[in-house]
Amino acid sequence: xxxxxxxxxxxxxxxxxxxxxxxxxxxxxxxxxxxxxxxxxxxxxxxxxxxxxxxxxxxxxxxxxxxxxxxxxxxxxxxxxxxxxxxxxxxxxxxxxxxxxxxxxxxxxxxxxxx
Amino acid sequence: xxxxxxxxxxxxxxxxxxxxxxxxxxxxxxxxxxxxxxxxxxxxxxxxxxxxxxxxxxxxxxxxxxxxxxxxxxxxxxxxxxxxxxxxxxxxxxxxxxxxxxxxxxxxxxxxxxxxx
Numbered sequence: 501x502x503x504x505x506x507x508x509x510x511x512x513x514x515x516x517x518x519x520x521x522x523x524x525x526x527x528x529x530x531x532x533x534x535x536x537x538x539x540x541x542x543x544x545x546x547x548x549x550x551x552x553x554x555x556x557x558x559x560x561x562x563x564x565x566x567x568x569x570x571x572x573x574x575x576x577x578x579x580x581x582x583x584x585x586x587x588x589x590x591x592x593x594x595x596x597x598x599x600x601x602x603x604x605x606x607x608x609x610x611x612x613x614x615x
Numbered sequence: 616x617x618x619x620x621x622x623x624x625x626x627x628x629x630x631x632x633x634x635x636x637x638x639x640x641x642x643x644x645x646x647x648x649x650x651x652x653x654x655x656x657x658x659x660x661x662x663x664x665x666x667x668x669x670x671x672x673x674x675x676x677x678x679x680x681x682x683x684x685x686x687x688x689x690x691x692x693x694x695x696x697x698x699x700x701x702x703x704x705x706x707x708x709x710x711x712x713x714x715x716x717x718x719x720x721x722x723x724x725x726x727x728x729x730x731x732x
Contacts, residue, residue, distance in 0.1 A: 531718070533720075535720075540724070540725075541724055541725070542619075542706050542722030542723050542724050543660070543706075543720070543722050545719040545720065545721070548718075558719075589658070591660070593660075595718070598718075599718065601648045601710070601718075602718065603662045603665055604662070604718075605662065606652075606659060606660035606661075607659070608659045609658055609659070
């Protein structure tokens with residue numbers, strides 16, 4: 501078991517460009533979460549999937565953000581027309597089952613820098 | 616709305632000292648779960664412990680111990696005989712049992728612990 505993986509690990513882009521991140525969860529995990537973490541802060545929830553269904557989106561997730569999880573396996577998070585305020589670490593986590601007590605296993609994150 | 620507060624932004628101790636990290640939470644739910652995660656300099660969040668709202672027993676795991684008190688809405692974390700390898704950011708987090716919340720984690724702002732040799 502290789503844990504949760506995320507690619508790329510770092511992304512530098514210019515304002516206005518689109519970026520896409522990928523997350524591969526632990527293979528048997530049916531829930532997948534995206535969080536955003538800015539410097540000196542705790543992670544903030546963005547959205548989550550149960551299998552291929554996107555069940556909840558945070559108000560933080562503006563119209564420029566879209567996430568998918570085709571076939572309930574890996575997930576992608578796309579940010580369109582990036583802004584400098586989008587600079588952050590984007591974390592993916594996965595868990596098994598549907599209960600709130602199941603611990604979430606986090607990936608190493610993708611650090612986005614918008615110039 | 617759920618909220619987690621970690622009032623201590625940074626703590627610095629000398630190796631072998633005991634250190635307690637404070638966590639205070641707010642929730643309207645009667646069933647909820649509390650977590651502690653560690654984020655070392657490498658950046659990857661590491662799960663440490665989970666507690667449910669029904670179980671106020673304190674827990675000890677090696678040098679780590681946790682004190683959960685519903686009366687004060689606190690879930691504090693103590694490291695005994697700290698080591699340099701304990702240096703990291705520690706996050707307290709809360710999830711509610713409501714199905715609509717989807718077990719999202721609400722994190723505190725974290726406490727940066729530095730253990731000096």
